[in-house]
Amino acid sequence: MLKWLSKFCSPQQLYDAGVLGMNARNFHIISKHNQRRLYPLVDDKVQTKTLANNIGISTPKLIGKIEHQYEVKNILDIINQYTEFVIKPAQGSGGKGVLVISDYHDGIFTTASGRKISYAEVYQHISNILSGLYSLGGKYDTAIIEELVHFSDVFKEYSYQGVPDVRLIIYKGYPIMAMTRLPTKASGGRANLHQGAVGVGLNIQTGKALHGVLRNQPVTIQPDTGADLMQIQVPYWQEHLLIGALAYDMTGLGYLGADIVLDANKGPMMLELNARPGLAIQIANGFGLKTKIKEVDKYYPENLTANERVKFVLNYRHAK
Amino acid sequence: MLKKIASIRGGLTFLLILAIIYAIYGIYYKIEYWGFSFSPKQNTNLWSIEAHISFTPTNTPIKINLTTPRSNDAFKILEENIIAPDYKIKRNKTKSLLTLTAPAKNPEDKQNLYYKIMLFDNIDTRGKIKAPQPQAPQQPIFDNQKLAAAKQILDLAEKMDGDSVSQIILLLNQEPLAPAVQSYLPVKNTQQQTVEIISDLLALKQIPSRPARGFKLEESKKSLSPDLMLEAYIDGVWKLYDIRTGKKGLPDNFILFQRGGKSLIDVIGGEDSVIKFSVLKSVKSTMSLAGQRAKLMDSQGWFNYSIYNLPLSQQNTLKWLSIFPLGILLIVLMRNVVGIQTMGTFTPMLLSMALVKTGFWAGMGCFSIMILLGLIIRSLMNRFNLLLVPRISAVVIFVILIMQELTVLGYSLDLHIAQSAVFFPIIITAWIIERASITWEEEGPLNAGKEIFNSLLVAIIVYFVISSEYIRHIMFAFNELNIIILFIVMLLGTYTGYRLLELKRFSPIVKR
Ligand SMILES: Nc1ncnc2c1ncn2[C@@H]1O[C@H](COP(=O)(O)OP(=O)(O)O)[C@@H](O)[C@H]1O
Numbered sequence: 001m002l003k004w005l006s007k008f009c010s011p012q013q014l015y016d017a018g019v020l021g022m023n024a025r026n027f028h029i030i031s032k033h034n035q036r037r038l039y040p041l042v043d044d045k046v047q048t049k050t051l052a053n054n055i056g057i058s059t060p061k062l063i064g065k066i067e068h069q070y071e072v073k074n075i076l077d078i079i080n081q082y083t084e085f086v087i088k089p090a091q092g093s094g095g096k097g098v099l100v101i102s103d104y105h106d107g108i109f110t111t112a113s114g115r116k117i118s119y120a121e122v123y124q125h126i127s128n129i130l131s132g133l134y135s136l137g138g139k140y141d142t143a144i145i146e147e148l149v150h151f152s153d154v155f156k157e158y159s160y161q162g163v164p165d166v167r168l169i170i171y172k173g174y175p176i177m178a179m180t181r182l183p184t185k186a187s188g189g190r191a192n193l194h195q196g197a198v199g200v201g202l203n204i205q206t207g208k209a210l211h212g213v214l215r216n217q218p219v220t221i222q223p224d225t226g227a228d229l230m231q232i233q234v235p236y237w238q239e240h241l242l243i244g245a246l247a248y249d250m251t252g253l254g255y256l257g258a259d260i261v262l263d264a265n266k267g268p269m270m271l272e273l274n275a276r277p278g279l280a281i282q283i284a285n286g287f288g289l290k291t292k293i294k295e296v297d298k299y300y301p302e303n304l305t306a307n308e309r310v311k312f313v314l315n316y317r318h319a320k
Numbered sequence: 321m322l323k324k325i326a327s328i329r330g331g332l333t334f335l336l337i338l339a340i341i342y343a344i345y346g347i348y349y350k351i352e353y354w355g356f357s358f359s360p361k362q363n364t365n366l367w368s369i370e371a372h373i374s375f376t377p378t379n380t381p382i383k384i385n386l387t388t389p390r391s392n393d394a395f396k397i398l399e400e401n402i403i404a405p406d407y408k409i410k411r412n413k414t415k416s417l418l419t420l421t422a423p424a425k426n427p428e429d430k431q432n433l434y435y436k437i438m439l440f441d442n443i444d445t446r447g448k449i450k451a452p453q454p455q456a457p458q459q460p461i462f463d464n465q466k467l468a469a470a471k472q473i474l475d476l477a478e479k480m481d482g483d484s485v486s487q488i489i490l491l492l493n494q495e496p497l498a499p500a501v502q503s504y505l506p507v508k509n510t511q512q513q514t515v516e517i518i519s520d521l522l523a524l525k526q527i528p529s530r531p532a533r534g535f536k537l538e539e540s541k542k543s544l545s546p547d548l549m550l551e552a553y554i555d556g557v558w559k560l561y562d563i564r565t566g567k568k569g570l571p572d573n574f575i576l577f578q579r580g581g582k583s584l585i586d587v588i589g590g591e592d593s594v595i596k597f598s599v600l601k602s603v604k605s606t607m608s609l610a611g612q613r614a615k616l617m618d619s620q621g622w623f624n625y626s627i628y629n630l631p632l633s634q635q636n637t638l639k640w641l642s643i644f645p646l647g648i649l650l651i652v653l654m655r656n657v658v659g660i661q662t663m664g665t666f667t668p669m670l671l672s673m674a675l676v677k678t679g680f681w682a683g684m685g686c687f688s689i690m691i692l693l694g695l696i697i698r699s700l701m702n703r704f705n706l707l708l709v710p711r712i713s714a715v716v717i718f719v720i721l722i723m724q725e726l727t728v729l730g731y732s733l734d735l736h737i738a739q740s741a742v743f744f745p746i747i748i749t750a751w752i753i754e755r756a757s758i759t760w761e762e763e764g765p766l767n768a769g770k771e772i773f774n775s776l777l778v779a780i781i782v783y784f785v786i787s788s789e790y791i792r793h794i795m796f797a798f799n800e801l802n803i804i805i806l807f808i809v810m811l812l813g814t815y816t817g818y819r820l821l822e823l824k825r826f827s828p829i830v831k832r
């Protein structure tokens with residue numbers, strides 16, 4: 001009992017560390033900076049993709065989409081010349097309903113984890129997506145089929161299957177916090193922390209590892225590969241930040257999360273945006289978001305372009 | 321921003337305070353005027369007293385005077401009924417005297433008249449009612465010799481125990497009687513006479529007194545004659561005395577019927593008149609008498625528009641509903657202050673309501689069986705690759721089938737557990753199964769178990785609050801408390817502090 005209690009800290013300690021709690025996030029940050037009418041821009045991945053491409057953010061190419069049940073049988077035509085692709089719900093969240101097909105030959109689909117599934121199962125999966133099984137509130141959804149991202153070798157030793165990604169928190173257009181999420185065996189190759197992926201906080205100015213966290217506990221090595229997480233240095237860091245800064249221009253959301261993957265050939269690509277990004281990133285970074293948010297409110301200029309904002313972040317020195 | 325929150329909070333706090341003040345007043349009002357209480361088991365004794373008057377008419381005009389009790393603070397009249405066909409009924413101004421006159425043509429055969437009254441007594445106010453100072457007692461007309469004897473008795477009485485009234489009563493009932501008393505009393509005295517003698521003696525001491533009639537209640541006895549007692553005005557209050565023992569106060573199981581006055585019933589123009597009383601006691605819950613109380617207290621207007629004036633079946637529905645806000649408050653606390661995530665916001669609420677109906681262990685057992693069977697069937701169904709809507713519908717049908725089977729099984733095996741199946745909300749149960757099985761597939765059995773556990777935990781907490789009969793009664797009887805809850809819930813909507821579980825979740829940040 002005492003041991004269990006000792007896992008707690010006092011509210012004052014959290015406050016001093018500038019930690020943003022769920023209630024404060026919803027009440028002070030999201031309801032103030034994110035207008036509800038803007039949510040569909042990020043909740044619908046098809047819209048996000050279109051907007052992103054217009055503003056010059058690269059995303060995995062859309063192979064096709066299926067909106068109605070009668071179109072499901074067209075899936076084989078849609079993926080016709082592809083041997084690898086991803087099927088996912090346009091309005092999914094938390095990695096639910098994402099089907100990564102790493103190989104498709106002679107009617108046999110192989111998932112990222114190596115499981116072989118039949119056409120019937122793929123058909124069923126798409127039907128499930130359409131009927132709203134994976135979307136919020138169970139409303140009808142669209143299935144999107146997009147190109148598979150070939151993740152860059154830099155992350156190879158840090159993740160077990162799947163695609164590691166970089167999550168940026170962007171406040172008023174400034175990237176203020178970053179972390180990379182590394183799939184593990186336990187997370188089934190998915191990069192969602194609550195499913196058991198490792199989160200590693202990144203220095204926002206350099207893209208270098210700060211701290212690691214696995215299921216809310218500090219870690220320093222990748223549990224499956226044993227790689228030293230503290231050696232992580234995300235390449236093309238400035239490009240990552242630019243995607244984040246542009247995401248603000250494209251959506252107008254004052255507080256958002258951007259998920260970026262690094263493709264071996266095409267560089268950083270935006271996978272999705274989130275208007276209510278989770279708070280676990282604070283644990284991976286070892287400090288609170290509130291500190292950063294206050295800093296931006298106080299010292300960061302308004303009305304800069306995306307590029308200028310990225311430069312500002314890279315050159316910012318803490319005001320003492 | 322901070323200013324805005326402060327003003328929202330300020331406004332809500334202000335409204336909350338208003339709600340609290342309103343609730344306090346409402347509670348006071350209901351207790352004071354409607355007789356509500358915080359305890360659900362509060363009962364009030366209800367007496368029905370019947371006077372049966374029978375007589376044979378003579379040739380003179382018939383007139384019957386009946387002294388009737390009036391509502392006062394000590395007891396309230398619920399119903400009054402006179403069964404005297406063809407008789408003319410008249411009341412005097414204070415309504416305490418009822419006069420029945422026979423129709424112009426005198427009846428010939430034996431007359432049977434009934435007077436019925438139903439009253440409940442207000443135990444709380446017994447002996448506490450301040451009464452206005454009555455007139456100074458009329459002095460008895462004594463000759464000198466009698467006055468001297470009376471004075472001697474009063475002197476003797478001083479040596480007895482108790483207050484001056486008890487002293488006199490004790491002296492007059494002493495065994496054996498003191499010689500002075502023996503010569504003072506008539507050889508054979510009736511109760512009526514005893515009361516008169518005591519009253520006269522008290523009048524000499526300037527203490528006002530009056531006879532009081534009532535009934536000693538013994539269930540077995542059907543016919544009773546009223547007992548006489550004496551009331552004396554002392555310290556601003558009418559106090560009741562037993563004229564045999566001098567004991568002060570209303571005896572147990574005694575109902576006062578009439579105060580003052582000469583006799584209960586006079587029959588003029590009849591002979592062989594017999595008056596029989598019968599008394600019946602019944603128990604009613606205090607809540608159900610609230611309307612009557614309100615009527616007597618002149619606060620009926622408000623009562624008529626309250627839920628307590630509705631038919632009982634509807635009251636029961638509302639009673640069920642009025643516990644919801646408290647459950648909702650608990651769920652808001654669990655989610656926003658403690659930080660437990662549940663399946664669906666109000667699923668735990670519905671589960672706990674089912675538990676109330678089934679009883680705790682029976683419900684938990686039954687629910688576990690249903691979820692377990694449901695999950696097994698659901699995982700078997702995976703192979704059929706059904707679409708979502710048909711699949712969830714199939715789960716619903718399976719849940720219904722499981723419920724039916726459990727109920728039948730429960731009936732034939734006389735197992736209470738299995739029979740409680742029908743109380744669980746079908747759709748909710750089906751959704752829990754569906755969600756749990758998806759979580760199971762996507763995030764492993766551990767997470768699925770955790771989701772169910774969290775929802776169940778909150779449901780159990782809510783259950784223990786709403787299953788308390790006390791709390792249910794209070795939330796219904798004093799439903800203004802729900803307005804307080806409303807504003808507390810709204811205030812919680814502005815709570816931006818850390819959730820309890822976040823203190824654990826984020827502790828690695830500060831403990832590194
Ligand atoms: N095009 C893709 N190529 C490879 N993996 C992908 C692709 N799209 C999604 N994924 C995998 O699925 C996960 C969840 O996808 P995402 O688009 O972020 O959906 P969600 O909104 O459910 O989080 C990603 O973190 C990644 O691991």
Ligand SMILES: [Mg+2]
Binds near residue numbers: 094095259
């Ligand atoms: Mg994602």
